[in-house]
Amino acid sequence: MNEIGRLNGEDRKEMNAFLDATFKLLDKNKIAQAEKKLIEISKTPNYFTREYLGRNLTKYEDHDKMMKITKRMLEHKLYGVRATALFYQYNFYFEEPEKIFEILEKTFDSVPWEVESIINDMWKRYPDLMKERMSGWIGSENSHKRALSFHGMENIANSDPNFIMDFIGKVIDDETMEVQKKITHILTQVARVNPIVVFPYIREWLSDANDQRIKTIWVSMKKLANIVVQKNRRDSREEFVILTEQTIQDWMNDENENMSQMGERLWRIVQKNRNY
Numbered sequence: 001m002n003e004i005g006r007l008n009g010e011d012r013k014e015m016n017a018f019l020d021a022t023f024k025l026l027d028k029n030k031i032a033q034a035e036k037k038l039i040e041i042s043k044t045p046n047y048f049t050r051e052y053l054g055r056n057l058t059k060y061e062d063h064d065k066m067m068k069i070t071k072r073m074l075e076h077k078l079y080g081v082r083a084t085a086l087f088y089q090y091n092f093y094f095e096e097p098e099k100i101f102e103i104l105e106k107t108f109d110s111v112p113w114e115v116e117s118i119i120n121d122m123w124k125r126y127p128d129l130m131k132e133r134m135s136g137w138i139g140s141e142n143s144h145k146r147a148l149s150f151h152g153m154e155n156i157a158n159s160d161p162n163f164i165m166d167f168i169g170k171v172i173d174d175e176t177m178e179v180q181k182k183i184t185h186i187l188t189q190v191a192r193v194n195p196i197v198v199f200p201y202i203r204e205w206l207s208d209a210n211d212q213r214i215k216t217i218w219v220s221m222k223k224l225a226n227i228v229v230q231k232n233r234r235d236s237r238e239e240f241v242i243l244t245e246q247t248i249q250d251w252m253n254d255e256n257e258n259m260s261q262m263g264e265r266l267w268r269i270v271q272k273n274r275n276y
Contacts, residue, residue, distance in 0.1 A: 006048050015052055023060050035069050039076065042084035047113070050080055054087025063092065074107065082107070083114045090118050097126045101133055108145055120152030127156050131163060138167065143176040150182035154189040161194040165201040172205055173213055180216055187220040192227065195243040203251070206258050214258060221262065225269040245270065 007015070018041060025034035038057075042050060060066050066088065073085035086107055093099040100122065108115045123130050130152075137149035153164055168183055191198040206217055228244050248270065251263030 005046070007046075007052055011049070012052065015049070015056070019053070019056055019059070026060060026062065026065055031065065031069070035072070038069065038084070039073065039078075039081050042073070042081040043078055044080055047083075050084045050114075051087050051117075054084045055091045057084075057088045058091045067092070074110075079111070082111045086111045086114050086118075097122065097129050101129075108148055109142070112144065112148070115148065116151050119148060120155070123152035123155040127159070131156075131160075135167070138170055143174075143178055146171065146174065146176070147178040147182045150179075150186050153186050154193075157190045157193040161190050161197040164190050165198060169201065169205070172216065173210070175212065183216055184219040184223075187217075188223045191220065191224055191244075192240060195240050195247070199243065199247045203247075203259065206262060207256050209258055214262070218262065218265070221266055222269065225266045229270055 018037070022034050022037050025031075025037070038053075042053065044050065057066055057070070070085035070088045073081050074089075076082055076085075086103070089103050090100060093103070100118070104115055104118065119130075134149040134153070137145050140146050140149075150167075153167070157164065164186065168187060171179060172183065174180060174183070187198070187202075191202075202217055202221070205213060209217065224244055225248065228241050248263050248266045251259045252267055254260050254263065
């Protein structure tokens with residue numbers, strides 16, 4: 001099977017044969033052998049193999065046997081083995097979001113990539129619950145957990161941009177680079193969708209900002225300014241272009257030094273790229 005990339009028909013056929021063989025071992029109560037086979041194939045670096053395997057393990061009817069195996073796999077020293085086990089448990093509890101969160105609380109540090117994927121999906125399926133739970137995560141002493149709390153939040157950029165902006169406001173001065181990167185990413189994504197909501201928040205944060213906060217806001221606003229002048233920009237909404245340009249011009253003429261300096265730097269980007 002491919003070590004990277006999505007699975008093709010032959011890959012899935014091979015995986016299904018492996019699953020059938022594993023299930024037969026379990027039927028015969030050869031637990032150790034079945035677990036050994038699962039661990040061996042889970043070592044793959046291919047995300048899609050691990051996801052397919054974990055999801056299809058739920059087809060085995062004796063879930064007590066499978067759950068015991070995957071709980072042990074979640075503690076395995078190899079990342080792929082832990083990831084496969086996480087996908088099994090996520091799919092097994094697919095309609096039980098509270099149970100899923102119990103699992104995420106235990107695995108956010110040990111299986112981060114797959115946890116990101118699950119969190120993104122949870123924002124699509126359970127946005128109200130995610131607002132509640134991520135509001136708890138953002139206050140964590142663990143910086144990785146705080147950063148993860150932003151992942152997938154762009155899924156509610158249309159439906160509840162104010163929640164996102166208030167959420168960012170709680171940690172706008174977080175000194176951790178991982179959190180700062182998440183803030184700039186989500187800030188850029190939400191501004192592209194709802195600039196009329198986002199720019200007043202940014203203005204408020206910028207008016208009394210220290211150097212670190214200015215840098216955080218600059219990274220996002222620089223991206224937005226470049227999007228405005230891209231000839232083949234994906235974001236072609238006229239509202240976004242007009243509001244971004246107007247906001248930059250307003251900031252240039254603001255009495256607040258932070259505002260005017262930011263506006264002037266952004267306007268130079270717009271003018272330079274348009275005159276290029």
